[in-house]
Amino acid sequence: MDIRSNEPYWLIKNALTNSYSSLKEDMSAEVLIVGGGITGALIAYKLIKEGKKVVLIDRRDVCNGSSAASTAMLQYEIDAPLHELIEQRGLTCAVASYQNCEKAIFDLKKIVGEIKSDCQFEFKKSVYFSSTKKDVDFLEKEFEARKQHGFKVKWLDKEKLQKLGLIAEAGIESESAAVMDTYKFAGDLLEYCSEKGLTIFDRTELESVKEENESLSAITKSGFKIEVQHLVYCTGYESVETLKEDIVDLKSTYALASEAFRKIPKAFKDHIYWNTSEPYLYFRGTKDGRIIMGGGDENFKNAKKRDALLPKKEKNLTKAFNKCFPDISFELDYSWAGTFGETKDGLPYLGKPDLDKNKHYVLGFGGNGIMFSVMGMDAILNSLHKTPHPYLEYYKFGR
Structure with missing residues (x-):
């Protein structure tokens, strides 16, 4: 999918700060992340912190999809106004969504400080x-x-x-x-994660996924295989290519x-x-x-x-x-x-569309996508370990 046109200001300002090789051999890991934008970077950051063996791939150069085009206004305010969201999703879900988006702004600032990103936060x-x-x-x-x-x-x-x-x-x-420079932050975070053990391949497109007993075999367009236990899609608007449910x-x-x-x-x-x-x-x-x-x-x-x-x-x-x-x-x-x-309620989709499969999604749609991605980072381990988390209930598929 062609998800942006022209070169956004952030790409011109920063040029290509990070580049990684494409996958050229079969390999294995615990988790494969598909998508190397800000969402994939945040999920990788969380999983690497937990000691997981993680591989991340992107069909483009990393950070060159929607993250390059983002205007990066970071707000707790969701596209659905609070008083309407209360009527649509109930008091608890609506207020918690606003509160946790606000918390996400400050959580993001902590990460910016930790990795010493010059993203102009x-x-x-x-x-x-x-x-x-x-x-x-x-x-x-x-x-x-x-x-x-x-x-x-x-x-x-x-x-x-x-x-x-x-x-x-x-x-x-x-x-x-x-506010911040999303493209710069995502690139800095991927570089930080790479230094901590994340394996990154760009210009590597996922072609298909085969299920084999308890594992998944991700086959790239070049024919190489990545054997993993879990697959996390951080593919944003391009996720419509892999999802059956019409969610956005x-x-x-x-x-x-x-x-x-x-x-x-x-x-x-x-x-x-x-x-x-x-x-x-x-x-x-x-x-x-x-x-x-x-x-x-x-x-x-x-x-x-x-x-x-x-x-x-x-x-x-x-x-x-x-x-x-x-x-x-x-x-x-x-x-x-x-x-x-x-989305129909202005909220993200987090977790597994099919509870019997180890395919997870972190989809922060809408004007508040970056904050939703931070929230997805908080819930990803629960999704992997099949343990409860409020976000996996509020923002589940099939709701």
């Missing part, structure tokens, strides 16, 4: 805003739900938003959020990066932004003084149609930015498109 405040009066009642319900369940939030009226530099009707400011609606999404400002505008010094529109828009700054924005999702995943729309999306997204931040001149420097997916 920065804590921010998140502003969820409405540009139209019709969504203000919706925002008020969401504000009350978050406040009631202990989240640190502030109500921002029109005047307070204008002081930030944003033209909007109302907004919710959340205390816990962050794939879309095309677009992102822009501005030219670098001499000094990042005040509005983006301490805040990231996203709005109530459908599809929603989102905005963030970078340490090198750029503004990244995205949105304009379309209900198709066709790569040619997606890429053909990029010039039009550049104009529309720039216009939308100027409407929200009229005092900031957004001069386009880079643009790219990618594949995005939404």
